[in-house]
Amino acid sequence: MPAPRALTVALAVAAAVLASLASATAQVPGAASQLVVVSARAYHDTVATLTAYDIENGLASVAFGPWKARLGYNGFAPPAGKREGDGRTPSGTFGFQFMFGSEPNPGVLFPYRRVHRYDVWDDDPASPLYNEWVDVRNNDPGTSPEPLYSRPAYEYGVVIAYNTARVPGRGSAVFIHVAVGGPTGGCVSLPRRELLALLRWLDPADAPQIEMGVRVPGPPLGATGESGVTTTGPSGPTAATSGTGAS
Numbered sequence: 001m002p003a004p005r006a007l008t009v010a011l012a013v014a015a016a017v018l019a020s021l022a023s024a025t026a027q028v029p030g031a032a033s034q035l036v037v038v039s040a041r042a043y044h045d046t047v048a049t050l051t052a053y054d055i056e057n058g059l060a061s062v063a064f065g066p067w068k069a070r071l072g073y074n075g076f077a078p079p080a081g082k083r084e085g086d087g088r089t090p091s092g093t094f095g096f097q098f099m100f101g102s103e104p105n106p107g108v109l110f111p112y113r114r115v116h117r118y119d120v121w122d123d124d125p126a127s128p129l130y131n132e133w134v135d136v137r138n139n140d141p142g143t144s145p146e147p148l149y150s151r152p153a154y155e156y157g158v159v160i161a162y163n164t165a166r167v168p169g170r171g172s173a174v175f176i177h178v179a180v181g182g183p184t185g186g187c188v189s190l191p192r193r194e195l196l197a198l199l200r201w202l203d204p205a206d207a208p209q210i211e212m213g214v215r216v217p218g219p220p221l222g223a224t225g226e227s228g229v230t231t232t233g234p235s236g237p238t239a240a241t242s243g244t245g246a247s
Contacts, residue, residue, distance in 0.1 A: 034208035035060065036198070038089075038188055039216035044075040046183040050190065051218060052198060059222035063201060067194050073183040076214055082162075082171040082186070084125055089186050090162050090171060091213035097159040099199055100133075102149055106156060106196055109203045115154060120145035121173040131163055131172035146173045153180050156195055158202065160188075160210060176210075188212070 033055045040048040051065035077088035098111040105112040113133070122129040124142025133148070134141040148154050157177035163170045171186065176198070179189040190198065202208050 031055075031207070032209040033206040034063075034202060035219055036202075036208065036210040037216050037218045038069055038071075038210065038212040039218070040071060040076055040214055042075070043078065043214055046071050046073060046075055048076075048188075048212075050188070050194075050198075052201060053219055055219060056222075058220070060219035061222055064194075064197060067190060070179060070183050070189045072186040076212065077171075079213070084123065084169045084171055086171075087183075087186060089184070089188060089212060090174060092162075093209055093211045095161040095207070095209055096202060096204075097161045097164075099156070099158045100148070101154060101156040102151055103155045106199065108199045109205075110158065110199075115148045117149045119148040121148060122146075123172040125168035130168055131166045152178045152192070153189070154178070156192070156199060158199055 035053045035055055036050065037053065038048050038050045048069050048071050049066040050069040051067075052063040053060040054063050071089040072087045074087035075089070076091050077083070077086065079091045082088055082090035096110065098113060099108050100113040100115055102115040104114065118136050120134050120136055120141045122132050122134045122141045123146050124130060124144065127140070127142030129139060129141060134145065136145075154175075155178050157175045160174045160176065162174040163172060166172075174187055176188045176190065176195065177184075178192050178195055189195075
């Protein structure tokens with residue numbers, strides 16, 4: 001006996017929904033399996049906590065942290081609210097581009113660029129090379145570029161993939177770098193020991209991401225995870241410490 005038309009339609013709709021769910025599930029293996037969360041209590045705060053997570057099957061375990069990190073001197077910008085020169089760290093979820101430093105490669109998995117005295121970051125919204133690394137021997141970096149040969153801040157660092165479309169005025173030169181004693185110009189900074197542990201842990205094969213903002217809840221923890229505790233990281237046991245920096 002043929003199925004009633006209403007039942008046939010319902011079955012077709014159900015099949016379409018299941019197919020859609022299957023398609024969405026298939027995208028999960030491409031998701032990040034490393035996540036860095038930087039969270040502050042309020043937008044004006046210049047101190048935040050940084051916690052790194054390993055993620056497997058949708059559940060997270062704390063790799064290390066929470067550590068104290070420093071933000072821009074005006075705290076976090078609201079989502080999509082970051083502007084050039086505002087002294088605020090952008091909110092949102094971003095990837096990582098590459099690592100760099102005035103010191104030799106400390107043994108990281110990401111591509112590493114050694115900084116020289118002629119290397120700067122173009123932070124001029126009117127420049128055609130806005131929000132890019134520039135070798136001043138070969139190109140014009142615009143007005144008042146950010147010197148990259150700056151110690152100790154840029155002895156080691158990682159470029160956060162913020163404003164990769166290079167929209168003029170939306171902000172540039174957003175890094176995680178070595179702390180130097182206060183808030184930053186819009187980056188995130190950590191003490192050198194913690195930063196090196198983070199840089200060595202980050203693996204481009206795991207598509208790591210960083211989520212930054214106010215009261216970021218972090219990912220769901222697995223049975224062995226416990227939010228807010230210090231755990232053993234790649235360089236041994238680590239304790240929460242104060243971080244400072246300027247960018």
